Amino acid sequence: MxxxxxxxxxxxxxxxxxxxxxxxxxxxxxxxxxxxxxxxxxxxxxxxxxxxxxxxFDEMPQRTSCDDLKDETCIMPLGMDSVRKVFEVLPRKDVVSYNTIIAGYAQSGMYEDGLRMVREMGTTDLKPDAFTLSSVLPIFSEYVDVIKGKEIHGYAIRKGIDSDVYFGSSLVDMYAKSARIEDSERVFFGLSRRDSISWNSLVAGYVQNGRYNExxxxxxxxxxxxxxxxxxxxxxxxxxxxxxxxxxxxxxxxxxxxxxxxxxxxxxxxxxxxxxxxxxxxxxxxxxFDRMNVHDEVSWTAIIMGYALHGFGHEAVSLFEEMKQQGVKPNHVAFVAVLTACSHVGLVDEAWGYFNSMTKVYCLNHELEHYAAVADLLGRAGKLEEAYEFISKMRVESTGSVWSTLLSSCSVHKNLELAEKVAEKIFAIDSENMGAYVLMCNMYASNGRWKEMAKLRLRMRKKGLRKKPACSWIEVKNKTHGFVSGDRSHPSMDRINEFLDGVMEQMEKEGYVADTSGVLHDVDDEHKRELLFGHSERLAVAFGIINTEPGTTIRVTKNIRICRDCHVAIKFISKITEREIIVRDNSRFHHFNRGSCSCGDYW
DNA sequence: ACAAACTCGG
Known part of the structure; x- marks a missing residue:
């Protein structure tokens, strides 16, 4: 191969x-x-x-010893070289000895050698069996070579070993890793016998393909x-x-x-x-994290990314330093995390330091994610021109999404001129980029340039693009309630509106003024305010407050960025109702408490 | 044979 x-x-x-x-x-x-x-x-x-x-309780699994042993006992594996030498001097090689060495090669990542042995096996009278094939398949999952994988699947069917449990699990995994989850399902449900590993293979496959509910x-x-x-x-x-x-x-x-x-x-x-x-x-x-015995780069990255998401950039940066001090070498994901952390709190100088140290100290290439993080950082910090230059000079091919972050920054910092330039870049790469259309429409709208907006909308309609609805959801009493912007179908809608009307009065007394600049439609201000009040995050927050005990923390998740006006409004709501309200939007958490937000209004 | 972390935008 x-x-x-x-x-x-x-x-x-x-x-x-x-x-x-x-x-x-x-x-x-x-x-x-x-x-x-x-x-x-x-x-x-x-x-x-x-x-x-x-x-x-009685159904719960008991402690299984082997897993804990793995961490503590050090088993020195034989190197593949030695295994090979032993194999070569074997007087008589059978299927089992071939399977052993093939599995050995496959597990040590020496794929070419493994495949060579399979071919060698083919030149003898020996025929690969289910064990052989289960070792070979992961190689093709690794390469995402579904064609080779299917050949093996076909061979197994001809030999009548396709319903073998061992082989079936590899097959489920191979299809899943090749983004063919429907084929994984077909194989899984066709198995005559399933063990815990076959179940795991499909569970893991669903997760790898983003099918979390399944x-x-x-x-x-x-x-x-x-x-x-x-x-x-x-x-x-x-x-x-x-x-x-x-x-x-x-x-x-x-x-x-x-x-x-x-x-x-x-x-x-x-x-x-x-x-x-x-x-x-x-x-x-x-x-x-603190209770873990050992930390590797993955666990460090998880906690650093966690602090980044919650807007505690300084904490994230110092954890990154601690990781290095403890001798754990940051890999490229760890750098994504620390750069993200810098971006969420505006640590521009620190970010440049990390970005440069990647190549100079750690011999890591800058990948798209790192460029995106820095571009985002510059944009958020208002250095729009610098960000534009930076993206233009990137050493990897830029995608619509990197430009999209800048477009969003242009919208935050209200720079329509640059936004138009950026939008053209995006449409040149990806003429169907929904995000860009929506943002540009928003910007034209907030500048009162209704004509341009209408033109853009027409362009969208011609391409058959439709705006994805914004939605928010909240868990109350172990049940998830979803809200879509402007959707009034929820059974509690009357109570939600009643609550929002009541709280609105107090908000205005305390100085709330609706920020209607983000409203896309060409309608009068009164109507705009109504539209803002139908925003999904507000509905979810209101629903949470009326359905929980006083003092309970409200946790809302939203699929897109929280709207500017809702951010202000929820600050007021947290003060008036004396609730801690945590809103997770697509990129970070906002902790609202006593009228202010943990993001310090930097987002 | 199955396992953890991955930017930004809508």
Whole structure:
């Protein structure tokens, strides 16, 4: 097989950072009888985590020793060279000895050698069996070579070994890693026997393809079928909670993990750190991080990114320094995290230092993500021209998305002239970039340039592009409620409006003036204000307040950036109702408390 | 045979 450089550096699938929990598909809306809780809630105190006893305690997995052993015992593996020497002097080679050496090569990442052995095996009378093929398939998952993978699948069908459990799991994984999740499903549901690894393969596959709801649903099915999830299952499924920002599910999984005795597994702990921070609880994330025995670059990155997301850039930067001090070498993801942290608080000089140290000290290439982070940083800091120059001179091919960040900065800093220039760049690369159309429409609207706006809208319509609705969601009593901007179909709509009207009066007394500049429509101010009041984040916040005890923290997640006026309004609401309100938009958290926001209005 | 972190924009 020919392996080009490009194949080795295959692109990672680009997945949405936040997914909306589809109302009809979320499984926590299943009838109570079908709903087996993973365990009771976690309780926090100063000493750490306590678990309440749940109703299905007896069903919980007991501590499995092998996982903990792996971390503590040091087994010196034989190098592949020695294995090869032993293999070569074998007087009689059979399928088993071939399988052993092929698996050895595949697991040590020596793919070419592995494949060579398969070919060599073909020249003898020996025929590859299910074990051979399960070792070979991961090679093609790694290369995302679905054509080769399918050849093997076909061969297995002819040999009648395609329903083998071992082989089936590799096959599910191979299709999933090649972004063909439907094929994974087909294979999985066609298996005559499934073990915990086959279940895990599909759960992990769903997560890798951004199908988080499906992943959670399958995980639940697995638990209900009494297939006990092991450590690998948890490290696959917890990220799904992180992406969906479903804190209560994540907490339940955490409880399950502790009971199963997987608490010291570094994969799971890192996933939990990430989950808690993405769900808005940075303190819990820190607590788990501090309790870990060892930290690798992944766990450091998770906590650094967590602080970055929450706007604590200085904390993030000092953790990055601490990581280096402890001898953990930052990789390119760690740099993405620290640059993001700088960008969220405007640490321009520090960011340049890190950006330059990547190539000069750590021999890491600047990748698109790093350029994007710096471009974003410059844009947010108002250095629009500098950002423009920077992106133009990038040493990787620029994408519409990097320009989009700048376009957004132009809109924040109200620079229409540059915005038009940037928008043209975007449309040249990607003529169907929705974000750019929407932002430009917004900018024309706020400048009262209705004619240009109408022209742009016509262009959009001709291309058949439609604006994706903004939506927000909130968990109340273990149920997720979604709100779409302007959508009045929620059963509690009357109470929500009543609440908002009441709070509005007080807000105006305290000096709130609606900022209607962000409203896209050419309508009078009164109507604009009404539109603002239909914004999804406001509906979700209001719903949360009227349905929870006084003093409860409100956590809302939104699929796009929080609107400027809503940001002001929620500050007032937090003061008037004496609530802490945490809004997660697509790029960060806003902690509203006593009339101010943790972002310091820098976003 | 299955596992953790990844920028920005709408």
């Amino acid at each position: 020919e392996v080009s450089n490009q194949m080795l550096h295959r692109p990672i699938f680009i997945l949405p950072r936040v997914s909306f929990v589809r109302r009809n598909e979320s499984f926590w809306e299943m009838p109570r009888s079908q709903c087996v809780p993973f365990c009771a809630e976690i309780v926090y105190d100063d000493d750490g985590f306590e678990i309440c006893v749940g109703e299905v 992943a959670l649903r399958l995980f639940r099915q697995m638990v209900m079928k009494k297939v006990r999830p092991g450590p690998v299952a948890f490290s696959s499924v917890i990220p799904a909670c992180a992406h969906l920002a479903t804190l209560h599910l994540g907490k339940q999984l955490h409880g399950y993990v502790l009971r199963g005795g997987f608490g010291s597994n570094i994969f799971i702990s890192s996933a939990l750190v990430d989950m808690y921070s993405k769900c808005g609880n940075i303190n819990a994330a820190r607590k788990i």
